[in-house]
Amino acid sequence: MTKQFDNHLGIIGWLGGGRWGIERYLYIIHRVAGLGVLLFFMMHIFESSVRVFGPDRWNAAMNFLDSPFFKLGEFVVYCGFAFHALNGLRLILIELGFAVGKAEEPVYPYRSSIDVQRPLMIVVMVMAAVVILAGGMNIFVLD
Amino acid sequence: MEQLKTVPITFYIRRFDPETDEEPQVRPYLLQVEKGMTVLDCLHRIKEEQDQSLAFRFSCRMGVCGSCAMLINGRPMLACNSQTLDLTDSVLTVAALPNFNIIRDLVPDLVPMFDVHQRVKPYIIRKDALEMETPSSEYFQSPHQLEEFLQFTYCIKCGVCMAACPTMATDRQYPGPMPLTQIYRYNTDSRDDGGGERKDLAAKSRGVFGCHYAGECSNACPKGVDPARAIQLLKRDLVRDYLNLGKAHPCAKTHPLPSDVERKPRIEAPPFTAGV
Numbered sequence: 379m380t381k382q383f384d385n386h387l388g389i390i391g392w393l394g395g396g397r398w399g400i401e402r403y404l405y406i407i408h409r410v411a412g413l414g415v416l417l418f419f420m421m422h423i424f425e426s427s428v429r430v431f432g433p434d435r436w437n438a439a440m441n442f443l444d445s446p447f448f449k450l451g452e453f454v455v456y457c458g459f460a461f462h463a464l465n466g467l468r469l470i471l472i473e474l475g476f477a478v479g480k481a482e483e484p485v486y487p488y489r490s491s492i493d494v495q496r497p498l499m500i501v502v503m504v505m506a507a508v509v510i511l512a513g514g515m516n517i518f519v520l521d
Numbered sequence: 522m523e524q525l526k527t528v529p530i531t532f533y534i535r536r537f538d539p540e541t542d543e544e545p546q547v548r549p550y551l552l553q554v555e556k557g558m559t560v561l562d563c564l565h566r567i568k569e570e571q572d573q574s575l576a577f578r579f580s581c582r583m584g585v586c587g588s589c590a591m592l593i594n595g596r597p598m599l600a601c602n603s604q605t606l607d608l609t610d611s612v613l614t615v616a617a618l619p620n621f622n623i624i625r626d627l628v629p630d631l632v633p634m635f636d637v638h639q640r641v642k643p644y645i646i647r648k649d650a651l652e653m654e655t656p657s658s659e660y661f662q663s664p665h666q667l668e669e670f671l672q673f674t675y676c677i678k679c680g681v682c683m684a685a686c687p688t689m690a691t692d693r694q695y696p697g698p699m700p701l702t703q704i705y706r707y708n709t710d711s712r713d714d715g716g717g718e719r720k721d722l723a724a725k726s727r728g729v730f731g732c733h734y735a736g737e738c739s740n741a742c743p744k745g746v747d748p749a750r751a752i753q754l755l756k757r758d759l760v761r762d763y764l765n766l767g768k769a770h771p772c773a774k775t776h777p778l779p780s781d782v783e784r785k786p787r788i789e790a791p792p793f794t795a796g797v
């Protein structure tokens with residue numbers, strides 16, 4: 379067989395974006411947020427495990443983490459968690475066949491299931507924004 | 522006769538010659554484009570007037586055969602179905618469809634897609650093999666039953682959805698939007714009884730649940746097939762099936778012809794037809 383060029387986009391295909399629809403960006407953020415929250419959980423387990431080395435080590439770790447940088451990090455993790463959880467609920471509903479509509483005759487200009495689920499997507503994104511704002515208030519203002 | 526106004530458009534075409542190139546290279550071509558010229562027309566003109574070595578695939582020139590899919594200005598679409606001046610007034614990039622290997626220039630290797638398509642058994646499977654071989658009458662199907670899958674029969678297997686799908690970009694085990702849509706199309710056909718035979722491919726861990734609803738397949742599909750919808754409905758059916766919640770749909774029965782109607786004589790297939 380003659381040589382062929384492998385034109386699979388790889389990770390660029392997720393992250394590269396381009397001129398895509400909004401759900402494509404939500405797909406990317408959902409995956410990145412999921413991986414981010416997973417990374418946080420692993421770091422959190424590591425951080426909590428410092429306790430076994432005694433109160434001095436533990437207090438030193440707590441002092442180290444008590445800085446504006448980690449506070450911002452906490453907020454970023456919270457944003458990722460809130461987005462991933464709420465968008466995940468949207469995906470579960472869609473994957474159970476809700477909000478995608480029934481098969482219909484394709485008549486130009488086509489209306490796809492993406493248009494059918496858009497109101498749900500908007501409601502979920504507004505909810506995510508409200509939850510993130512409330513969390514931000516709690517972390518930066520009330521805390 | 523009134524002279525048609527032309528617009529100079531620079532085409533940046535990603536070229537690849539397997540005999541000389543290690544990787545594709547972008548080459549510019551300046552072309553005077555008239556209103557009404559599709560991207561495919563422009564490629565033909567470039568080939569005729571500027572560079573006869575340019576390779577691309579086409580057949581029907583009317584959005585029916587699915588041969589001419591390529592990446593135009595960063596989006597997968599049919600070259601024969603895209604008006605150049607609707608897309609740009611100065612530059613246009615053209616490249617081979619991503620998520621497939623490139624054979625040469627704008628020609629992707631679609632064989633892996635057709636292989637998976639073949640594996641989903643895209644035909645009616647029934648237990649009454651004898652009736653299928655020597656039909657005695659029609660299978661009954663109501664207009665409502667037809668509507669449940671008709672949208673997905675419009676697929677022309679162009680591969681645009683496969684190129685638009687971000688899961689396809691990283692997961693080579695993922696069957697892709699087109700074959701998964703065809704699984705749903707045949708599973709939902711009231712005449713079909715082959716859902717069990719397609720289940721392995723659909724329900725495996727890298728199967729239909731690899732889709733996380735980026736929705737780009739449906740945005741890009743030139744025929745309004747809406748693969749994202751078929752894929753979500755297929756997931757729903759698999760979940761229902763797993764939880765034993767689905768209503769059993771008995772396979773369509775034969776519908777005897779009214780006594781005053783005669784069947785058309787069977788049309789004999791030509792001797793060279795595959796499978797005869």
Ligand code: SF4
Pocket residue numbers: 587675676677678679680681682683698699702741742743744745746747748
């Ligand atoms: S579903 Fe649409 S984009 Fe995908 S192969 Fe079929 S016609 Fe092409």
Ligand code: FES
Pocket residue numbers: 578579580581582583584585586587588589590599600601602
């Ligand atoms: S040439 Fe047939 S679809 Fe474009």
